Amino acid sequence: MLTKGDDYPLHQTPEPMAVSGGNRNFYDRYFFNGYSPDGSIFFAAALGIYPQLDIMDAAFCVTIDGKQHNLRASKRMSSERLELTVGPITVTIVEPLQKLRLTVAGNDSPITADISFTACHHPIEEPRFIRREGPRLLMDYTRMTQNGDWSGTITVDGQDIDIGNCRGTRDRSWGIRQVGAAESQPPPAGEFPQFWWLWTPINFDEHCGFFHSNDDGEGEPWNRRGVVDAIIGSATEFEPKAIDLSYHSGSRRIKQVQLDTGNGALAITPRTDDQARTFYMSGLGYLHPVWGHGMDHGDLETGYDVIALDPEPGIDMTTIHIQALSDAVLTVDGKEHHGIGVVEQLFIGPHATSGLTGIMDPAA
Incomplete structure (x- = not known):
């Protein structure tokens, strides 16, 4: 089962590159987002590889004028993991860990793009995520995250948009998550x-800020890390014991x-x-009932739809996972730095310390 990847010195097992362990849920993914300072445009993209399922999928989404345009594609990849093109969407590694190019060729949607991301700091390696439900391994993966700047042009409905003033984030994650079709026998507690x-x-002029937390139902973290990274200088890690946060009443959306x-x-x-400053992650396939990650759509399939952005949507699986464009203030050694970034949030089930109950009951 030799493929082009076997000509690169990247093997970490005796198997060919096409074989990535024995877990059918192994994945390898690229993610990108970008936004203008005034929030008039927000875009995001992803490309996922599922070696055991022999599927590669990708998506490119643009939020503009109160609408979110979603272009998605899926293919059977014949074990070639290095051909990072799915239909009209291509990811090119120009300089590893520094610069990547993302192109969207002409297609049946009104979206095309030729844009590049340049990192402004060394990638942040997040702590390894390992989570079990009883004896079953639900996730075991690593992610690296970088903030940076964008250049190039996105075209929407014939309008060319120069994104040279946009900042954003890209990440790479790989390991085990639930992907593809649902398991025939899910855990007794449910999936x-x-x-x-x-x-x-968060992007600042002189710093990059980052924080994440995975908490259990009691509100206790099982994976948490923060980093304040001087663009020229060293990174400082932090891990707060508590998060001071508030929700918008009647929702599960973060207020601060x-x-x-x-x-x-x-x-x-x-x-x-x-x-227009809220992005639905379902556009990239997250929790999407049809275009979920690793689903088999045949040899090659593309799809396009438009979501009208609702500032107060009902709470369901397609709207609960979002990235919200956010303003930030970082205080370092008594000096304030003002920046912009996102708050990605996915809150399912209870979280005692912040008052969430039930599966999707809104905050008070």
Whole structure:
């Protein structure tokens, strides 16, 4: 089962590169987001590889003028993991850990793109995520995260948009998550008994801020890390014992997050003055009932739809996982730095310390 990847010195087992362990849920994914300072445009992309399922899928989404345009594609990859093209969407590694290019060729949607991401700091390696439900391994993966700047052009409905003023984040994660078709015998407690996820990459002129937390139903963290990274200089890690946060009443959406960094403070506030500043992660396949990650759509399939952004949507699986464009204030050694980034949030089930109960009951 030899493929092009076997000509690169990347093997970590005696098997060919096409074989990645024995777990059918192994995946390898690229993620990107970007946004203008005024929030007039927000875009995101992902490309996922599922070697045991022999599937590769990708998505490119643009939020503009109160609408979210979602272009998705899926193919059977014949074990070639290095051909990072799915239909019209291609990821190119220009300089590893520094610069990547993302192109969207002409297709049946009104979206095309030729854009590049340049990192402004060394990638942050998040702690390894390992989670079991009883004896069953639900996830075991690593992610690295980088903030940076964008260049190039996105075209939507014939309008060319120069994104040279946009900042954003890209990540790479790989390991084991639930992907593809649902398992025939899920865990007795169900596939989503509880999951509380907060992820906040922030861009500043002189620093990059980052914080994430996975908490259990009691609100205790099982994976948590923060980093304040000087663009020229060393990174400082922090792991606060508590998160000072609040929700918008009647929802599960974050109103504000405040963190003690050990050498100052980080306050992050999602914007609320423009509904176009909320991005639905279902556009990239997360929790999507049809375009979920690793689903088999045949040799090659593409799809396109448009979501009208609702500032107060009903709470369901397609709207509960979001990235909210946010303003941030970082205090370091008594000096304030103002930045912009996202608060990614996926809150299913209870979270006692912040008052969430039930599977999707809103905050008071």
